[in-house]
Structures are given as structure tokens and as C-alpha cells.
Amino acid sequence: MASRPGLSRSIIVQAAGELADRIGLDKLTLSEVAKHLGVRTPSLYNHIDGMDGLRRELSLLGLQELDRRLQRAALGKAGDQAISAMLQAYRAFAKERPGVYATTLAPAKDDELLRSASDAIIDTVLTVLEPYQLHPDVAIHIVRGFRAIGHGFATLEVANGFGMPFEVEESYERLIATFLLGLCMATESKSPTT
Structure with missing residues (x-):
């Protein structure tokens, strides 16, 4: 045909x-x-290749777009400023592209292309974390925290989960500030057990 x-x-x-x-x-x-x-x-x-193939392609699209946005947000910045900008970019992507973003949450581990695209995001965050001189194990925990903040906040926001009459933007900025304080504390200890 x-x-x-x-x-x-x-x-x-x-x-x-x-x-x-x-x-x-x-x-x-x-x-x-x-x-x-x-x-x-x-x-x-x-x-x-059918709906499964389409979802795979959407996942690849989403992972690549998220990585590009994170890289663009960090461009010309370093340290806390870069992390803050990347968290803002993460949240914006999850809110602006909710359907595409949903396909990125658990890419198939047996798909080399998807795994590589997912790893690229981790590498982007780890690269920005390099100046903090974290132990590699601690850095992975920080990457997980980074993702949890961007994902969790945006997901609640999209679902209208913040009903109290407080400025949502200020809440997110305070959350980022708290994360950065924790990151500062993590740099004081290079040990993976603390």
C-alpha cells in the first residue's frame, strides 16, 4: 500500500x-x-508500528525535548542558578506538554534508544552537579530529588492540587530554595551514607 x-x-x-x-x-x-x-x-x-510504536515514539520525543529544555535552561549558568533554572524548565515542560510528558515517566529498560535518551537527561543533571563535587552515589540521590521536585509539583499543579489561596509560584521557588540548601549540605559530606 x-x-x-x-x-x-x-x-x-x-x-x-x-x-x-x-x-x-x-x-x-x-x-x-x-x-x-x-x-x-x-x-x-x-x-x-501501531499504538505501541506510537507511544514509543512519543516517549522518545518527550525525553529528547525535556533534555533539550534542561540544557537550554542551564546554558550560561552554573551552580544553584543552573539547578534553579533547570527545575523551572522541568516544571514548564511537564505543564506545557502533559500528554507527551506522561510517556517519559517509565521508558522501557529493554529499549536501547529510550534508555539512552533517559540516560542523557540524567547526564545533563549530573554535569550541572559536577561543581558541587558530590560522591557519585550522593549525586544520584540528588538527581532523584531533582526529578521528584519537578515532576511532583507540576503533576499536582496540572491536577489543580493546590487549592489554598497562596501563590503557587512562590511555593515552587521556596521548594527549590530548600532543595538548594539541602544540596549545599550534601556538598559538605562526600560520603554516600550521609
């Missing part, structure tokens, strides 16, 4: 990402993507 001129894997994935962000990943179907693109559903199979 010939593929429709102008239709490509990239176009399909971009369209699916836009839809996932708008309607939610749980409602994303191949028929919705085909309708959005103005094609018949079977046309998509010339470029992607």
Missing part, C-alpha cells in the same frame, strides 16, 4: 503529541490521530 504524500513518522508523532497534550494520553488513539491528520487509520501503519 502506498503511503500518502507528505505523511511521515515525524508528522504523525508531532500530531499525536499535540493531541495527547490536548485530550490526554489515555484518550489518544490511532483513529484520533488519523482524523486529526485527515487520513485513514491504515495510512498510519506505513510509518509507525
